[in-house]
Amino acid sequence: MIDAEWWDYDSAEELAEAVAGDAQFVIESALDARGDAVVAFAGGRTPDAAQALLAKAKLKWKSVTIVPTDDRLVPVQDKASNVRGLAERFLPLGARVLPLTGGDLPVEAAGKAADARLQAIHWPLDFVWLGMGEDGHTASIFPGADLETALSAPHRAIGVTPDPLPAEAPFARVTLTKSAILGARAILIHITGEKKRKVLEKALKDGAGSQYPIGRLLADATQAIDIHWCP
Numbered sequence: 001m002i003d004a005e006w007w008d009y010d011s012a013e014e015l016a017e018a019v020a021g022d023a024q025f026v027i028e029s030a031l032d033a034r035g036d037a038v039v040a041f042a043g044g045r046t047p048d049a050a051q052a053l054l055a056k057a058k059l060k061w062k063s064v065t066i067v068p069t070d071d072r073l074v075p076v077q078d079k080a081s082n083v084r085g086l087a088e089r090f091l092p093l094g095a096r097v098l099p100l101t102g103g104d105l106p107v108e109a110a111g112k113a114a115d116a117r118l119q120a121i122h123w124p125l126d127f128v129w130l131g132m133g134e135d136g137h138t139a140s141i142f143p144g145a146d147l148e149t150a151l152s153a154p155h156r157a158i159g160v161t162p163d164p165l166p167a168e169a170p171f172a173r174v175t176l177t178k179s180a181i182l183g184a185r186a187i188l189i190h191i192t193g194e195k196k197r198k199v200l201e202k203a204l205k206d207g208a209g210s211q212y213p214i215g216r217l218l219a220d221a222t223q224a225i226d227i228h229w230c231p
């Protein structure tokens, strides 16, 4: 059984406020302790409202570096690009937003380029904000052929091709690996809906033996894991 604390909310508004508040707290703590903060933020739809609230926080944004937990191999102006939303929201505040993707590289080379780009930032990450799909994928660690590599690679990022490609975003991707994610000082998981809740509960219960990538990923976590959920 993976140890994690659940925080339940009645509404999407309360959920967004709580997640934004937690992210703000961790960033402020890193800024106080070290003078800068390095964080990874989930893509997809779920974090949008919380990230909009976080962007209103009075923080020393110029000292904050944000990377996506994962990104799709699409042009940055494509609406499926995870870094696009982060750049639009946090670059105007002065934050540094580091893309994982760029250029027109094949998937494996894109992963290597992301891994090289990530050498430019401070490690370990102060905070990883994860989402999860209904298939139990998190970041872009999907069930399938690339799962074992994402869980065992010594690199911080790799290129992956989900098989099957998810219908809502059918692209090859680059993802942070287990090694990069579990190095973080704090991990927050942000999900909505009964289906995702059941998947995550089962993944936490089954841990290393889980059929879901998020269970396999978190099985070796040693830091506190906070799960924020609303129906």
Ligand SMILES: O=C1O[C@H](COP(=O)(O)O)[C@@H](O)[C@H](O)[C@H]1O
Residues within 6 Å of the ligand: 042, 043, 044, 045, 046, 047, 069, 070, 071, 072, 082, 130, 131, 132, 133, 134, 137, 138, 139, 140, 169
């Ligand atoms: O493809 C992805 O999916 C997950 C979940 O997205 P959501 O839209 O269901 O919230 C997301 O966390 C990940 O970053 C993204 O690339």
